[in-house]
Amino acid sequence: MSVVNDIYNSVVSQIWAFIIYVLDVIFTLFNLPSWLYDYAIILVKIIILFVLFLVDLLFIVWFERKLLGRFHNRRSVTETGPAGFLQNIADVLKLLVKEDITPKNAKKWIFELAPALLMFILFIPLAVIPFAPGYWLARIPTSLIFVFAVSTIAPSLVLLAGWSSGNKYSMIGGFRAAAQLVAYEVPLALSVLGVIILSGSLDLVEIASMQSNIWFILLQPLGFIAYLISTNVEFERMPFDLPEAESELVVGWRTEYSSIKFGLTMGVEYLHLFVGAALITILYLGGWYGPDFLPPIVWFIIKLHLVILIFVWIRISFPRARIDQVIRLGWRYLIPLSVLNIIITILIAPYIAPFIRGV
Amino acid sequence: MVDIKRLPLRVLKPLSVTIRYLFQKPFTVMYPREKLNVSPNYRGIIYLDIEKCIGCGMCARACPNETIEYITKEEDFMTINLNDKKNLKFRRPAIDFGHCMFCALCIEACPTGSLQRHMDYEWHVKNRIEMILLPEELNRLKKYTLREKVERLLDTTLIPKGVGDVFEEEFMKLVNDWRALRNALFAGTITEDEFMKKKEVIIDKAMEIISKLGKGVVFE
Numbered sequence: 351m352s353v354v355n356d357i358y359n360s361v362v363s364q365i366w367a368f369i370i371y372v373l374d375v376i377f378t379l380f381n382l383p384s385w386l387y388d389y390a391i392i393l394v395k396i397i398i399l400f401v402l403f404l405v406d407l408l409f410i411v412w413f414e415r416k417l418l419g420r421f422h423n424r425r426s427v428t429e430t431g432p433a434g435f436l437q438n439i440a441d442v443l444k445l446l447v448k449e450d451i452t453p454k455n456a457k458k459w460i461f462e463l464a465p466a467l468l469m470f471i472l473f474i475p476l477a478v479i480p481f482a483p484g485y486w487l488a489r490i491p492t493s494l495i496f497v498f499a500v501s502t503i504a505p506s507l508v509l510l511a512g513w514s515s516g517n518k519y520s521m522i523g524g525f526r527a528a529a530q531l532v533a534y535e536v537p538l539a540l541s542v543l544g545v546i547i548l549s550g551s552l553d554l555v556e557i558a559s560m561q562s563n564i565w566f567i568l569l570q571p572l573g574f575i576a577y578l579i580s581t582n583v584e585f586e587r588m589p590f591d592l593p594e595a596e597s598e599l600v601v602g603w604r605t606e607y608s609s610i611k612f613g614l615t616m617g618v619e620y621l622h623l624f625v626g627a628a629l630i631t632i633l634y635l636g637g638w639y640g641p642d643f644l645p646p647i648v649w650f651i652i653k654l655h656l657v658i659l660i661f662v663w664i665r666i667s668f669p670r671a672r673i674d675q676v677i678r679l680g681w682r683y684l685i686p687l688s689v690l691n692i693i694i695t696i697l698i699a700p701y702i703a704p705f706i707r708g709v
Numbered sequence: 710m711v712d713i714k715r716l717p718l719r720v721l722k723p724l725s726v727t728i729r730y731l732f733q734k735p736f737t738v739m740y741p742r743e744k745l746n747v748s749p750n751y752r753g754i755i756y757l758d759i760e761k762c763i764g765c766g767m768c769a770r771a772c773p774n775e776t777i778e779y780i781t782k783e784e785d786f787m788t789i790n791l792n793d794k795k796n797l798k799f800r801r802p803a804i805d806f807g808h809c810m811f812c813a814l815c816i817e818a819c820p821t822g823s824l825q826r827h828m829d830y831e832w833h834v835k836n837r838i839e840m841i842l843l844p845e846e847l848n849r850l851k852k853y854t855l856r857e858k859v860e861r862l863l864d865t866t867l868i869p870k871g872v873g874d875v876f877e878e879e880f881m882k883l884v885n886d887w888r889a890l891r892n893a894l895f896a897g898t899i900t901e902d903e904f905m906k907k908k909e910v911i912i913d914k915a916m917e918i919i920s921k922l923g924k925g926v927v928f929e
Contacts, residue, residue, distance in 0.1 A: 420731050421727045422730065423733060425735045667727045
């Protein structure tokens with residue numbers, strides 16, 4: 351154990367002890383029933399996760415903008431705050447004071463609810479994502495399926511948002527989101543099957559802890575490529591962001607949204623980015639495992655942001671594909687590729703099983 | 710149809726290009742702090758050496774945007790009548806930079822080299838009348854107030870043409886009144902004192918119109 355590790359552990363245990371102490375004091379002061387105690391602890395954990403996530407979201411937005419600039423050989427934001435770090439806060443403030451417009455043709459209720467629901471749905475996967483041993487809100491035996499199931503709801507909400515806007519561009523954007531979802535749900539699940547075969551579990555914690563010896567990206571290169579592309583499509587990242595396609599559909603399904611509702615739709619994009627990067631880290635990059643001199647959570651965060659860098663790199667390098675090209679890529683190439691990956695995995699699984707060790 | 714053989718190259722090449730950019734120094738010039746050196750034949754702001762000018766009128770003829778019109782020097786204001794063909798050598802150019810496209814044809818046309826090309830490209834003003842420069846202001850040494858400027862520029866049509874906006878007709882009437890007044894002065898039908906009084910009235914009206922410029926008009 352290193353010095354950094356020790357300091358981190360002592361600080362975190364001190365803070366946690368303080369929180370427990372405050373909870374105890376509150377419970378004894380107001381004479382609250384003891385069954386409420388577990389819920390209170392979960393609530394505190396949720397609040398901590400939420401606050402830390404928001405801070406990280408600020409960082410991610412800045413990080414992506416800065417990287418986009420540097421990949422273009424320009425400087426990106428520089429003026430607001432140190433290295434332009436406060437630009438996001440300024441943007442959010444600007445969005446908050448803008449006029450909130452609901453178009454005449456919009457189906458009002460769905461139109462107003464859709465971005466909020468989208469944000470809500472995309473926060474749910476964070477509950478089962480393990481950040482380090484012990485750092486999760488809930489551990490359920492089928493958390494991988496749970497994450498996929500929940501993130502499948504998002505494109506249908508995008509379809510709803512596009513349809514309720516009463517605008518042809520929004521509607522086409524929504525249709526495209528649905529088409530992409532249908533085409534890429536299959537390769538996404540099939541490419542992850544290799545990981546499931548190797549680790550023998552659907553539990554994200556179990557999958558991550560199986561990689562203490564060797565990361566699955568080394569055993570599953572084909573599956574990793576298929577999964578990376580499928581995630582990009584599923585989460586509407588840049589070369590496959592056909593639901594918003596600026597050059598064709600204004601801004602696609604978010605055309606009619608204004609003010610902070612537009613801000614929410616942008617937040618959805620970064621939530622996608624975060625969840626997608628976290629899943630790739632857990633499934634293929636060994637989760638929280640790394641050399642001993644840093645605490646596991648730090649390794650997880652470093653890996654997560656490296657994956658975000660790869661996402662931005664892919665985003666900046668390729669022009670947007672046409673909708674038929676995207677769908678064809680899914681059905682014709684990615685599904686065979688992931689099936690091939692499964693076959694190879696099944697054939698070699700007995701020979702590489704000794705290398706895979708759980709903790 | 711995707712060409713499978715060329716696919717790895719088509720995927721890896723753009724990725725390699727962008728990753729190389731990531732590690733290069735950005736090309737951005739941080740403008741107010743850093744500035745690019747402009748080329749020696751850059752066509753920037755135009756200067757006038759008023760002592761060299763002979764009032765030949767070539768620059769106004771060369772100007773494709775008709776931004777140049779002639780007025781007298783400040784000291785000749787009360788004495789020289791430019792409508793008189795004998796006095797053409799006393800005229801000096803006033804330039805409306807709001808409509809100027811910096812083609813520098815006036816500089817090519819100038820026989821004495823009194824119009825000069827400079828490499829400055831930074832200039833800021835608060836309204837469009839400030840972009841019209843009097844001959845004395847053209848070497849950027851002297852600066853007149855708005856009222857003085859309007860008084861001198863009423864000899865020309867630069868204000869109604871350049872910044873007239875929806876008030877162009879109203880302003881042209883003022884310019885015509887002004888011409889009649891000037892002609893009366895030079896013909897000797899009114900005294901200098903009377904001219905001064907009537908002048909103030911016209912300039913007051915002009916300033917009133919100018920204060921409405923750019924504010925927008927509500928059409929009923």
